[in-house]
Amino acid sequence: MTMNPFDGAHAPYVDLNSLATAYGTPLYVYSADGFIASYQGFAASLSALDSHIHFAVKANSALGVLQVLAKQGAGADIVSYGEMKRAMMAGIPPEKIVFSGVGKTDAELASALTDGIGQINAESSAEIDHIMRIAEQLDVIAPVCLRVNVNVDPKSHAKISTGQRSTKFGIPVDDGQAKILYKAICQNPHIKPMGLAVHIGSQLTELEPFETAYLELLGLADRLRADGYDVPGLDLGGGLGIDYATNQPVDFASYGRLVTRIFSNRGYRLGFEPGRSIAADNGVLLTKTIFVKDGGDKRFVIVDAAMNDLLRPTLYEAYHTIDCLSPRDPHPLPADIVGPVCETGDYLGLGRTLPDVQEGDILVVRSAGAYGAVMMSNYNTRPEAAEILLDGDKVHVLRPRRTLDELLALEHLPL
Ligand code: LLP
DSSP states (O other): OOOOOTTTOOOOTOOOHHHHHHHHHSSSEEEEEHHHHHHHHHHHTTTTTTTEEEEEEOOOOHHHHHHHHHHHOOOEEEEHHHHHHHHHTTTGGGGGGGEOOOOHHHHHHHHHHHHSEEEEESSSSSHHHHHHHHHHHOOOOEEEEEEEEOOOOOOOGGGBBSSSSSSSOOOEEETTTHHHHHHHTTTTTTEEEHHHHHHHHOSSSOSSHHHHHHHHHHHHHHHHHTTTOOEEEEEEEOOOOOOTTOOOOOOOHHHHHHHHHHTSOOOOEEEEOHHHHHGGGGGEEEEEEEEEEEOOOSSEEEESOOOHHHOOOHHHOOOOOOOSSSOOOOSOEEEEOSSSSSTTTTTTEEEEEOOOOOOOOOEEEEEOOSGGGGGGGOOGGGGOOOOEEEETEEEEEEEEOOOHHHTTTOOOOOO
C-alpha cells in the first residue's frame, strides 16, 4: 500500500515550515517519491492484465511532475493540444498520448495527428466527420476510439459526473448510436479503429458504478466483435476517488481486483486514465495566516491562499484537511479558513477545529496535488501560487511565482 508522503508519521523529514519560509506562500509542494509510489501502486494492481496507463494531465500538468511520471513509463490522457505539448515536453512520446474531450478543434486535431498521437477518443458523430476529413487532408490514418455513454450514475458530485445520458459526454449505447458509429469508423480508410472508451466521472468512492459501466462496455465490445468488427482495446477512463477526510491511502488493490475479474482473458488491450488517485495525496498547499478575526461564535483565520489558488472548496464544496504547522494550544471555537478574495464563497475550509492559530502561522491544506494548481487563476490580480517538487533531499522549483510586472506584461493600455 502506498503512503501519504505529507503525513508527518511517514515523512518527518519534510519540514514544511522551512519550505514556506524559503519559497514564500501560497506554495504548492509535491513529492516525487509520492508520485512514483502511487503510479507504481496503480500499475501493480493491474499487473495481471495487458494494461497501459495514461496519466490524466488535467489533474496536475506541471512539467516537472509529468517528467517524473514519464520516467516511470506513463502515457498521458490530454484534453487540449496545450496539454499534449506539455506531455511531449516532459518526455512522453506521442504514441502514448490519448486525446479526450467533447470539443477538439480542427486545429487541435490536425496538430495532434501531425505529431503522431496514439489515440483520439471521439465523442460525437460530428467529431468523427471532422477527424475523417482532417486525416484525409493530411493523408494520415487517425487512430480513433469511441467514447460511449453507458448511462450510469457514478454517485459523485454533479459537476464532475459524466456517466449519465443527461451529460454532454460520450455516444449513447442504449439507443444504438454507439454501435452504428463504431461500424462507420471501421469502414473508413482514414481511420484505424482502436476500440471503445468509458469515463463516468471523477472522485468515485464506490466500486459498484465502475462495475456497472465496465460490464456495459464489455457487452457492447463483445457484440461488435461477434458482428466481425475489430475492437482491439477498451479504455476504462479514470475516476478512482481518494479519501479527503481521513487521508487514507488509495485502495488501488480493490480496484485492480475488480478490473482483473471483469477483463482478464477477454483479449482486450486495456487503457486507464487515472488523475486524482495518482496526484492528489502527493501535493499540499502551504498558506500563511495574515490575520485572525473574531467572528463571535467562530474565528475567521484569514490566510494568503484564496479561491484563485485552490478553487475546489468554492466550486464543489470540496473538503480538504487543513492543519496548523505550529504547535499551539487548543481553541474552543471553530474556525473558518478564508482567503483575501472579496467573495463569501472564498474559503478553504469552514467550521474546522483548529488550535489557537496566530498571525504568521503556516497552515497545510492536504490532498491538493490534483486539481489544485491546474485550476488557478489571477482573480483579484493575484499572482498564482508557486510550485516546488521535493525529490529525495533536493528541492526543484517547478514554477516560480510571477511578479506583478510579469503578470501584467501582455496587457495593453489602449489610450
Ligand atoms: N479521463 C477523462 C476523460 C476525464 O474527463 C477525467 C477527469 C479523467 C480521465 C481523470 O479522472 P480522475 O482519475 O482524476 O478522477 N476538477 C474536478 C475534477 C474534474 C475531472 C474531470 N475529468 C475536481 O477538482 O474534483
